[in-house]
Amino acid sequence: MLPMNRFFSRMILYVSLVIICIVMVFPFLWMFSSSLKTNDEIWAIPPILWPAEPLWSNFIDAWHSAPFSLYLFNSVFVATAVVVIQLINSSMMAYALSHMKFALARPLMGLIIVSYMLPVSATYLTGYVILAKLGLLDSYSGLILSNTITIFGVFLLRQAFLQIPKEVAEAAKIDGAGHWKILWKIMIPLSSSTLIVMSLLSFIGQYNNYLWPMLITKNPNLYLVSAGLRSFFVEGGAYGMKWPLIMAASTFTIVPLLVLFVVAQKWIIKGVNNAQTVNK
Known part of the structure; x- marks a missing residue:
């Protein structure tokens, strides 16, 4: 039997976690339930949590109302390519800054930290000019190559590499x-x-990226999911008049x-276990 104070502390912890989970999940549940409603049910007062007759056909209608298969392919393809390249160059840079000795290591790390403090929008003009001179506007190459460097990734991996005992290397x-x-x-x-x-x-971040891809691409065939949803909202969604299709x-x-998330969950746990083994 647990002492009463520990019992109540655990109860408070569990109740708090349940409340936080509900708050986090509710917007997604509302979006899903709204995708099965009629337009009148969405705007009903008081709100209706679940429709009287779920309209599963809303998903089919929304899918055929815009080229979402193309938008999804663009987002997944660009995001995957960017992640692979970022992992490679960030790992090499992080290793150089954490386990290699050279004269400019500390100034370079300071420059990286200062660069991380800059707002992303400050690089849009110069990035656009560079891509324009290279002829990479309105192309998959421009979408991928313009996002292959991540200051956050370099800093994060450097800290991870520093946690590994130097005796191993x-x-x-x-x-x-x-x-x-x-490495x-x-x-x-x-x-x-x-x-x-x-x-x-x-x-x-790349999958949901909106502003930068919209600046360097004008071809609808290169739209990512965020841009595709906006286009559907303005055109196929009739400026919000077809909310069930927008929610679908x-x-x-x-x-x-x-x-x-479902696929990577076990790998995250495995990685944590590996890290604990090293620390022991």
């Missing part, structure tokens, strides 16, 4: 391993949890993110 050097082998055979496997978290954050479109566009 030194032992590998004694065995004849070079920097490249130490890919030791540092990255032992920092898998951080890499997965970075990948998730980067993928979500919003629902199936977040499915890739939900699948990603």
Whole structure:
């Protein structure tokens, strides 16, 4: 039997967690339920949580009202390519800053931190000019190459690499391993949890990216999900007159993110266990 004070503290903790979960999940549940309603049921007073007759056909109507398959492909393809390139270059930069000695290491790290403080919008003009001179506007190459450097990723991976005991890298050097082998055979496997978290954050950011892709692309065939939803809201959604279809479109566009979380969950736990093993 638990003491009463511990029992009540746990009860308060569990109740708080349940309330937080409900607050976090409710917007998604409301979006899903609204996608099955009629327009009148959405605006009904008092609000209706679940429709009298769910209209599952709203998903089919929304899917055929705009090229959402193309929007989803664009977002998944661009986000995946960006994440892969970011993982490679961020890992190499983070390893150089954490386990290699060179004269400009500290000034370079300071520059990276200062760059992270700059608002993203401050780079839009120069980025647009560079892409225009390279002929990469209105192309998949422009969408991908303009997002392949992440200051946050470099900083995050550097901190993760610093948590790995230096004796591990030194032992590998004694065995004849070079920097490249130490990075890919030791540092990255032992920092898998951080890499997965970075990948998730980067993928979500790129998948939902709106302003920058809209600035450098004018071709509707290159629209990402966010731009596609806005276009559907303005045209197919008739400026909000077809809210059930808008809610249905919003629902199936977040499915890739939900699948990603479900698939990556076990790898996050595995990475945490690996990190605990190293610390022991």
